[in-house]
Amino acid sequence: MLLAMSRIDRRLEELGIVLPVLAAPTASYIRACAAGRLVFAAGHDPIDAQGVLQRGVIGADVTTEAARRHAELTGLQLLAALRQHLDDLDRVTRVVKLFGLLRTAPGFAGHERVMDGCSDLIERVFGPAGRHARTAGGVFSLYGGMTIEIEAVIEVA
């Protein structure tokens, strides 16, 4: 018997996206928690394909374009966490909201350009169901000195 591939997994394949293998959380929290049809995903981190956490200060030693790529890496971590939590990403009916914390230099003002790295990925993967509300602020410090952290609220079937 042939097992039909999930629609979103097929979409990821078309886009050439391989979701990362997740490390276990190193502290007292879980990656995602459901309440009714909402899933609240924890703040996720910019970890590259080699498992390296991206560190630095956006607008100082990290450029806006590099930070945009970090936001995309964070989006991949979020997608991997959601697939782990839901088993099947086809259960996502809507990505509702992202909240991004960017570790920035004082005068930095390009938060939207950076966050689009994650938002555009989400929309490429889910289409109209990936269009979401969003908030972003420039924080003073983040765990491990990383550049960005993004959490998400997702509606599921």
Place this chain on the structure above:
Amino acid sequence: MLLAMSRIDRRLEELGIVLPVLAAPTASYIRACAAGRLVFAAGHDPIDAQGVLQRGVIGADVTTEAARRHAELTGLQLLAALRQHLDDLDRVTRVVKLFGLLRTAPGFAGHERVMDGCSDLIERVFGPAGRHARTAGGVFSLYGGMTIEIEAVIEVA
């Protein structure tokens, strides 16, 4: 046939409040996204009646009282976004939570006074249904150098 005016629109008129015309988002997000009976509104900005984004650092070049007025301007943007999303503000059964990011000087401690600019507006408009939970923090930078950004969770009928 006379069309009855919405209760909240009548209330806005009584209070002399004219909701602003919204600009289209300039990045990859939407102003509000619903999931069941909850609406998650994106972080909104302090834009005045002339369409000017209010910039600066609260506690440095922006006073607490000016920032309080910026929080109120942000509340007007949130209300306009909600009316656009819901068509009719009478559908709001509860404003559940506000989350405010204030761009401040390091020693600033007057976050509550500033946020009340938005909270008091919301309560004047919705009455008891406008009484909400709230979180506020002083961030290091915000998009475009603006002074404040506020997101909201709303329950609707």
Place this chain on the structure above:
Amino acid sequence: MLLAMSRIDRRLEELGIVLPVLAAPTASYIRACAAGRLVFAAGHDPIDAQGVLQRGVIGADVTTEAARRHAELTGLQLLAALRQHLDDLDRVTRVVKLFGLLRTAPGFAGHERVMDGCSDLIERVFGPAGRHARTAGGVFSLYGGMTIEIEAVIEVA
């Protein structure tokens, strides 16, 4: 007639935890607001048993271990606010998410260790129903100069 003690109140007693008496909010917000089966708790503060707000900058004049204790104090405030809101903590079916704002020195990177002070408390009290998603960022300033502020999303029966 003997009135059965609530399961969670009994658990608090076993753990030797006495929930603090809450002060009334000093600004235009409420401590918790419900929408369906979700309760959104406002950002709460690190107030000790004597009612003193814990002030300072984590990583500068406040050590990581002291801040961890402040996170625990904040957790106690959250629990007291929930009990006030729900009447009975047995109604909690899941602590879904915490969002922590830490007032830190620029290079600080120990956010997870600090937040565990609150997360571990929540899990000791609620067991598996206390395992939650989490986000934390290092902010530049907080109300009253306090060290930490934590909000929560809770699912109730």
